[in-house]
Amino acid sequence: MQRxxxxxxxxxxxxxxxxVRKTVFVEEQGVDPEIEVDxxxxxxxxxxxxxxGEPVGAGRFRTLDDRTGKVERIAVLADYRDGGLGxxxxGRIEEIAREEGVDRLVLHSQTRAAPFYARVGYEQVGEEFEEAGIPHVEMRTEL
Known part of the structure; x- marks a missing residue:
């Protein structure tokens, strides 16, 4: 196995x-395919x-402003969860963020995934909200 x-x-x-995103978000979680791609x-x-050589995980990074990057579309196929891939x-997104010159990351976590993000250093800010029909919370970290 080579990752x-x-x-x-x-x-x-x-x-x-x-x-990977379509498998996890659309097929598994029922997200409308029209909003998965934006x-x-x-x-x-x-x-x-x-x-x-087979895709089993995904993520997306973009900058919001001079200081802030956004982590999005983190997905790992079911058979690969709990193995450190997320x-x-x-970790790789944080490296990219530093390369891009940002020192703060934000993300919208599905509420059920918030404990994972907390374990990798993110803190919840604000109240729960709905996105794509799924409860989410905003989370942030300083790099």
Whole structure:
């Protein structure tokens, strides 16, 4: 088993990340496919995690302003959860954020995933809200 995370704006990385996102968000969680792909996909930096060349995880990063980056679309296929892959994707996003010159990261976590983000250093800010029909909370960390 050989795992790697590829990062960039290439079509191949995006397509592989999108395959994982569709499996997790659309098929598993019932998110409307029309809102899973949005205008930020064109400009974001995408991450795709692979196991023996097969896409098994995904993430997306974009800058919001001079200091702040946003973590989005973190997804890991069910068979690969709890194996450290999500943590590895988050670590790589923090590296990208530093390279891009931001020192604060924000994300909208599904409420059920908030404990994971807390374990990797994020704090909840504000109250629960709904996004794509799923309860979420905003979380932040300083780099």
């Amino acid at each position: 790697e995370i590829r990062v960039g704006r290439s079509e191949s990385i995006y397509e592989d990340a999108l395959t 205008e930020h996909d064109e400009t974001a930096i995408h991450l795709a995690a692979y196991d023996d 943590r590895a994707i988050m």
